[in-house]
Amino acid sequence: MAMGVRTGYLHWRAWVLSVFALAIVGGASAEDPKAVVIITVDALRADRLSIYGYPRPTSPAIDALLDDGARFDAARTVEPLTTPSMCSMITGIEPQDHAATRNGLRLRDGLESLPKVLSGHGWHTAAFVSNWTLKDNLTHLGAHFDDYSEVFTRRRWFGLLNSEATAEDVTDEALEWLSSHAGPTSSDPVMMWLHYVEPHAPYRYHAEYADRLRITDQDPKRSDRYDTEIATVDAAIGRLISGLEKHFAPAEMIVVFAADHGESLGEHDYWGHGRYLYEPSLRIPLGMRWKGTIEQQVIRQQATILDIGPTILGLLGLEIPETFSGISWAEAVRGGEPVPEREICVQAHKGAVHAEHDSDRKRSKGLLSVAIVSKDRKEILRVQNGDHLLFDLAADPGELSNLFAADAQPSQRLLECLGTISEGLGALDRLTSKKLDNETVEQLKALGYIE
Numbered sequence: 001m002a003m004g005v006r007t008g009y010l011h012w013r014a015w016v017l018s019v020f021a022l023a024i025v026g027g028a029s030a031e032d033p034k035a036v037v038i039i040t041v042d043a044l045r046a047d048r049l050s051i052y053g054y055p056r057p058t059s060p061a062i063d064a065l066l067d068d069g070a071r072f073d074a075a076r077t078v079e080p081l082t083t084p085s086m087c088s089m090i091t092g093i094e095p096q097d098h099a100a101t102r103n104g105l106r107l108r109d110g111l112e113s114l115p116k117v118l119s120g121h122g123w124h125t126a127a128f129v130s131n132w133t134l135k136d137n138l139t140h141l142g143a144h145f146d147d148y149s150e151v152f153t154r155r156r157w158f159g160l161l162n163s164e165a166t167a168e169d170v171t172d173e174a175l176e177w178l179s180s181h182a183g184p185t186s187s188d189p190v191m192m193w194l195h196y197v198e199p200h201a202p203y204r205y206h207a208e209y210a211d212r213l214r215i216t217d218q219d220p221k222r223s224d225r226y227d228t229e230i231a232t233v234d235a236a237i238g239r240l241i242s243g244l245e246k247h248f249a250p251a252e253m254i255v256v257f258a259a260d261h262g263e264s265l266g267e268h269d270y271w272g273h274g275r276y277l278y279e280p281s282l283r284i285p286l287g288m289r290w291k292g293t294i295e296q297q298v299i300r301q302q303a304t305i306l307d308i309g310p311t312i313l314g315l316l317g318l319e320i321p322e323t324f325s326g327i328s329w330a331e332a333v334r335g336g337e338p339v340p341e342r343e344i345c346v347q348a349h350k351g352a353v354h355a356e357h358d359s360d361r362k363r364s365k366g367l368l369s370v371a372i373v374s375k376d377r378k379e380i381l382r383v384q385n386g387d388h389l390l391f392d393l394a395a396d397p398g399e400l401s402n403l404f405a406a407d408a409q410p411s412q413r414l415l416e417c418l419g420t421i422s423e424g425l426g427a428l429d430r431l432t433s434k435k436l437d438n439e440t441v442e443q444l445k446a447l448g449y450i451e
Contacts, residue, residue, distance in 0.1 A: 033290065035182070035253040036118070036191040036312055037244060040089070041233055042082060042131055043200040043273055044259035046075070046285040048230055056213045058230040061238030062285075065257055068250075069289030069296060070333040075303040076373065079347050080261035080273045080281040082133045085305055086195065089258070090114055090144055092309040092324035095347060096424030101363045103133040103352040106140040108428075112321040113144045114309040115191055121318060124181055124188045128174045130165035130197040133352075145193075149173055164197045167236030175243040182247040196236065199229030199263070201272065206232045223265050250291035254315060256308055259284040267398070277348050277371045277380050278399050288333060290315065295335040302375065303329065304344055343374040345417035364425040370418045372411070379414050 046052045051063040051071065077085045083103045084095040091113045095101040099108040115125040126147040129135075135150055136142030151165040151173050165173075174194050181190055198204075203225035210216070213231065215224045237257075244253060264270045264280045273281040286303060288294055288311065306326030313320050314330025332339050350366040371380040376394040381387070388410060390403040410418075 032189075033248075033252050033254050033316070034189045035244065035248050036123075036189075036256075036316075037253060038089075038191075038193040038256045038258070038308065039237060039240070040086065040193070040195045040257075041199075041237075041259050042195065042197045043261065043263040044230065044233075044285060045262040045265075045280060046259070046283050048227065049285055052285065056227055058213065058227050059234045061234045061241065062257065065237070065241065065255060065289055066285070066287035067296070068291070069255075069287055069294045070299055070329070071285075071287040071297070072299045072303045074300060075258070075284050075286035075305070076282050076344065076346060077259070077261045077284050077305050078344075079349065080277070081349065081351065082131055082260045083139055084349070085260040086134060087139060087141065089260075089305045089308050090141060090193070092306060092321065092326060094306070094325055094345075094421075094424075095349075096363075096421045096428065097323075097325075099363070099428050100139055101347075101425065101428070102349045102366050104138055105362065106138060107143075109140070109143075111144075112323050114312060115144045115146075115193075117313060117318060117321065118189075118191045119146060122188055123191050125191045126174075126177055126181070127193045127195075128170055128177070129193075129195045130170050131195060131200070132164065134195060147177065149177070164200075167196050167198050167233040168239075170194055170196055171236045171240045171243070174240065178243070178247060194240070195260070196233045198233040199226050201263075203229055222271070226263070226265060250289070251293075254288065254290045254294075254312060256286075256288045256312065258286045258305060258308065260305075274351050275348060275368060277346055277369050277378075279378075279393065279397070282346060282373075294333045297333070297335070299329070299332065299338075301339055301341050302344060302373065341375055343372060343413065345420070346371050346373065347421055363428045364422065367421065367425060370414065370421055372414045372417050374413075379411055381410050381414055381418060383418070 048054050049059045049062055050057050051059065051066050078088045079085055079095050081103055083100050087098050087100040087107055088094060091098045091107065091111045098111060100106055119125050125145045126149065127141065127145045128149045128151055130151045132152070134141060136148055142148035151170050153165045153169045174192060203222050205220050205225045206228035209228045209231035213227050217224065261273050262281045262283050263273050264276065264278065267280050268276065268278055270276060284305065304326060307329060310320045310324050310326045310328040311330050314328035320328060327339060329339060331337055347367065348369040350368060367383050369380055369382045371378055376392055378391045378393055380389040388404050388408055391399045392403060
């Protein structure tokens, strides 16, 4: 790890531990929670949710959830791909440390994680995933949960294989599991993670929401179809919350909502996610509710998906593993001392690895870009061609005006970011990677991750 990054890390670690110590002294909530529920939605842009200012009423259920707790106004993923971002959320560490830097590459063995910590304290943990890239045989995420359900019931890509699920099916699966693990005979608290695949491409059209969203075109544009996908997953999440509240009172349940990444809908002439570090695919919605403990508020400081694990453990009064690289917002969301503004380092990689001969350096050669984001300043370096970009996000939210001259040199902070990531990827290149089976290759091609 570069010296500057290491020094900054130690500073933040000291700050986190001091806040954590205050939390222990202050004591846990008067009512210990019986459930932790993490809801993630694939390829969901924050600015397409009504609560983040979108004029269409796409998300009444999500809005109600986020409005009833702490909502983060400047949250970002660590990498705009499903496998790396979700593996970072679960393990609490960055892609170059957990090894799943691209879709089709699995986690290193023996890592600590949020569900492992909870399981060690008597929690029953379960995951319900509906994106093919999160299959256990691709990610090894199943080793971190007591139960790992792959909900593949629908051919959303009009292919020959069931590779994903409808939002309704994910909710059904989770509530069915809950009914057998949260009944009157069960005293163990539960941790559940649900990952919904909508509104990931191909942006299926759900005509039942057209009137509400004021979509009148007989042949709706992709952007309109995307909005109907959000409305669909929102309805399923509303039903999930209602089902959860049949088992737990809101004061007994910590609910976290996030996206794995955003989605570019034509900005910079690009549709999709993964290859670039522009805001549409980097920014995510993020919020958490624990009735009576988390205060209703909007948090303006920058947060990342890495902060979810430390914050949950902080709220529960459990020790945060030393390996976790995010910070805990536990005191801040309770209305305590705010978290200081900080700088984050993010990365983008090629979509997927699908064959042993793809490269002997699958991870390091897959790196496309790195960026440093500090409040309204974003500096990007495209590793493949050397393009160097600087944007003022407040004055230029569309990231259209590069403030760097052609001969400008990357900042020391960006070079440290690149150095830390490259060092980690170089070490990971020594790991062997399993060749993907033909079925998986076809699904990853359909999802757009293999060209």
